Every structure is written in C-alpha cells, then in structure tokens.
Amino acid sequence: MDLTHINDQGRAKMVDVSEKNDTQRMAVAYGKICMKQETLEKIKNQDIKKGDVLGVAQVAAIMAAKRTFETIPMCHPLFLTGADVRFDTYEDGIGVYVTVRTTGKTGVEMEALNGVSAALLTVYDMCKAIDRGMNIENICLLEKNGGRSGHFIRE
Template identity: 55%
Template structure:
C-alpha cells in the first residue's frame, strides 16, 4: 500500500487522480451503517404507519440516487457508470436500530468505495428525515466500508466491522 497522497500534485494543490493509464477492472464495494431509533419508529415502519410513506422503500431509492451522484457531492471523485447498486435493510428490534447495507459494482478504472459509503449515508438520512416528527433523537452510527475488491490494491475485508 502506498502512503503517497494521490489527490495532491507536487505543489500541494488538490487534484483529481489521473486514471488514464489504469486498466478497467470489475470492482465492488459494500458499506454499512446503522440508525438507532425508538421502538415506536420500528413499530410504525414495520406497520407502514409513517405519514410520509414507505420509509425503507423511499430510503432505498434515495440511497441508489445518491450512489449515482457521488461525483457531484465529493469533489475529487470520478463519475462512474454504475453496473449494480443494491440497498438493503435489517431491522434489529432487540437493540433498536435499522442497519443499511449498500453494495455497488462497476467495471471501471477506479473504485466504488465512496459510492457505497454515500449510498448508506443518504439512505440513513432519509430514514431520519421521514421519522424526525416522531423522534429527533435518532442517531446515525457505525458507518463503515466492509468490503472492496478490484483494482491494483485488490481485496479489502474489514473483518472487525463487517
């Protein structure tokens, strides 16, 4: 692994990494995160009783849309043609949270870690937005990259946090 900061030129100015000479490879990234919510929110989501609509369905679409717009949000990210994007949710009633998982695949010259992380964040923020009238104390937590493959650096598995 190189410790060279690739987003800076010799003068120390921020640049977009030059991927011209890189080979396109299949790349995949999986990110996860949680939103801690009240039992009332869990119950109302499960029973489709949130006035704004299908919370997880809308959060899924918001996360997918965010993945496609990552390069517009993160200044030095390359625009990518997304081959696959999936946002999934798991409700943990015992610990009162909803976990979002975002899987993104491309066949490109640069990775999709930022896209997966963006998708998770926006999906969770959408849940917050749709439920904030019930409880504003919700907390986004444990947002992390769990897996990535492809490219020169190969496979990364966040075994401690998958």
C-alpha cells in the same frame, strides 16, 4: 509515499486514472440508525405519515451512489453497473447495506458509503417528526474488491 491527490503546488487534485486498466469493482458499505421501538414499529407497519420509509430510503441510496461525484469533490464520475440495498431490523433500529458494482478504472467504495449515508439520512428525515433522538452510527466500508489494492474485508 506520494500523495496522489496533491498537485505540485500542494493543492488537491483529482487523480488521473487514464493509465489504469478497467477491472470489475465491487464495494459493500454499512451503517445503522438507532431509534425508539415505537418509531421502528411505525416504519415496519408503514404507518409513517411521509410514506414508505424503507422504499424511499432505498431509492435515495441508489440515487446517491449514482451521483457521488457531484458531492464528493475528488470522486470520478462512474458508470455503475449495479447497486443494491438491503435493510436489517434490530431491536433498536435499522441497518443498511449498500452494494455497488462497476467495471472501470477506479473503485466504488465512496459510492457505497454515500448510498448508505443517504439511506440513513432519508430514514431520519422521514421519521424526525416522531423521533428527533435518532442516532446514525457505524457507517463503514465492509468489503471492496477490484483494482491494484485487491480484496479488502473488514474484520
């Protein structure tokens, strides 16, 4: 199997996707931040001194998805046609789902994963003064579609 991200000198390179066809692409990623019940209640009641935690985390997720190529070295700059963020609250924390779409030559799974990471880190940043023991976990790709590799759904 050829490693597509390695050049003839054995060094990393950004893959040339110029020969690929543009297709509709979509990816959904997920992650969770666990916290004290008191912290969760303050977030729900918008009683965090730094402001609307989920509102800011939503913007952070979208911004991070759009700028993934700036922080992940081998990612291509992509024109995203859509990005959506959903939050679920649980007894012990908050789950974040980020869905990203484009029509292009390469997938958007890194953009969705980067969006989830940024949202979770934003929640942590905004709440760390009252709960330094928060734990970020289970960041993963749930689904991707488009391109040669077809449709992937995590079991």
